[in-house]
Amino acid sequence: MSDIYEALVKIVGKDYTSNHHEERYFYGRDPGLMTPHEADYVVMPKTTEEVQQIVKLANGEKVPIIPKGAGLALTGLVIPLKGGIVMDMKRMDKILEVNEGARYVVVEGGVTHGELREYLNEHHPNLRNSLPESPPITTIAANVVIHGQGRLTNQYGFNSDMVNGLEVVLPTGEVCKIGSCSVGPYWFSKGPPLPDLSGLFLGWLGTTGILTKVGLKLYPKKKIKDLEIFVTDKEDLIPDIIFKITHTEMVEDLAIWAQERPLMFRGNYHINIFLTADSADELEMKRKMIYDSVQEYVDSKDAGFMTINLDMRREFMDNPQKSMTAFADVRRGGGFEYAGPIIPLELYPECARKVAELAVKYRVVYGGSGRVIHGGHCMMFSFAYTFNRADLDEMGRARKALHEAAEFVADKGGVLWKPNIDEQKIMMDRMDPNTLKLMADIKKLLDPNGIMNPGNWEVK
């Protein structure tokens, strides 16, 4: 083992290699509820070549390797379940290129969403990226690998749909380019008109390769932003309300939230409607179309637009939404985790009732929120439970609530997003056998020694 440490030091230097217990401990867990497992080494490469050398070393020695961004998926996806080398990617932090005309950026595998936001604000103020609500330390590469979502997801789909090309270090050490960048200097497409090979890496949770570069689509940044909140106490109306609002195609982002604390929000379902425009007239036109689309619910007194105070407006307009992270301290305990299945809109009412029902059953505090994906083809519904990290019993109850939520949604036909290893099993148990075999064959082909983030997407 000391040979591996020495070999890693040779590759990245002593400053960026650790086998100290402190790093092995910290990188062996995340803020969620999954059981920790310590790493053997933590290493921080700076270049693709260093990543390549580390992967070749790991593959030769058959040592697990776990690429890590911020580790904020909360579902244990970067816990080294079988030990090995955790590769913290955040030193690969260069923004390599912005093609303003073609609206894309190429970044290294450790660039954070926060860094990109500020870079664009400063150098390309007419462009924006789809920022997730997770903290700004979230890396772009990790976010697309888990099919993350962001503020532009209603308009343009999952953040992984916005990928425009990849550079990947394969588990056997080869560097591979995916998309238009594989045949020329441009990063304008991840696949079409070529075969789209990006699917070999996106959604695989780091089990098929390490993203060292990502091409990402950028989008027009409008001059004006605004927010309306439409509220109803009838969860059964939500699918139709969303259907009607998305029909207008006037909305940037649609997020639905329900929570029991503070008590004033209890029993209501809030739809945050984010609007953007380049002029007051455009904004007014969009606002009027939205008003018109839901007027029938206002007339029937089943729903209405909420008055938004300044603090609340500021919080919601913030992106990433800092107050969302503060949910972790509702129990003064530093923890929350959420199961975030992707569901058709019609399942919203059942999920909304379930998240509250499970909170009562397991005596935990919940937040239920959803984000509409790509104009309403589906949505992410978050079963979120907060817990006190100093209260093992409460952590156990939150874990059970999340597991039951995952089983519930899977039985209903939802698909579990960024699933932890138990949830991956729930998915694979229900998966078409030939699909499962195809996954196994792909994995075996790409990673013959099974070194990449082992334990995840492991077909038995």
Added chain:
Amino acid sequence: MQQQDYVSQIHRCFRCGYCKFPTDYSSFNCPPYKRFRFDTYSTGGRLWLIYAWLKGEIEWSEHLAEVLYTCTTCKNCTEQCPMKFAPDIVDWIVGARGDMVEKGRIPPRVAHFFEAVYGYGNPLKLLRSERAAWANGTKKYAPGDEYLLYVGCLGSYDENGQKMSRSLVDVLDAAGVSFGILGSDEECCGNEVYMLGEMGLFQTLVEKNSQKFKELGVKKIVTICPHGYNAMKNRYPALDASFEVYHYTQFLAGLVKENKIKPSRNKAKVTYQDPCFLGRYNQVYEEPRQILHSIPGVELVEMKKNRRDAFCCGGGGGNFIMDLLAGGEDSPARVRVREAYATGAGTLAVACPSCLTMFADAVKSEDLDGKLVVKDISQIVKESL
């Protein structure tokens, strides 16, 4: 802060990582994280390790202690943390350090720091008799003087700090201020001793200083160093040692307003470093700028990260002496002088002797000699008189 308070609260950190950034997310603003880049060196990492240590999940080690002591207590994390406990974070870290001190489990460099302060009255381990070697006849405080000029350890012993002290004394003399110094009777203010968790030694220092101040009838104190200002303003009163305390930039800003000092033309493009213990700890942001603005010919250009977002020089929490963050181009002082140089300024103005030397050294390491000069505000004012 009672140690049991941090024990019962420290698990509340979610390690979300906001603490690593300034208000915008353009770069990392936590000095040890910027320097070392392992998540363990961020505030979240540190708090999780302390909690693990308390639970017995990890053993004490020198590495653990070093991770804990690389925190410069700059308070960037408290500005950025989204949780309600944000104001308490540095107290938690200090509480954990206090526990390590009590158990005798601290890095050797920290132990040497305490030994030096205990034995010599300063962390540089220099002779008490040499404390006023810089003073060149500066009047000693005597009953009836309006202000005590508290010089501090760096202002007394550090070569750059001594220049700062001399220039401030000249400016005060020029303004006709009634003041005096303690000379070799002065003792370390204890700010860093507190931040490093040696509460017993801190209490001793406060008692020694306050007793001396009271014996001499001192009511008003002007400090050269923001660290001393912070200790005397915010920590001393809890130990029955209340005085009217000013940082010298507050005092000079007042003299400028009252026309007691009238700077003449001094053409220079200047950027300014907000010291942590003046800015984030005490919200003194405008007075240093008012002084610079009062000098005809001085053009003040701000670094992108300024005021509550200023990036620490890396010298706080005793690291000016212990140097746990030294080395490499990502050391905080080198990062910051690059940011200062990028503004186009020819002068980096500071208001803290720790910043002064940290940056002066970094300018050399960055090969910016002759392109960027580091000066204390009192030096800039003196040049313009």
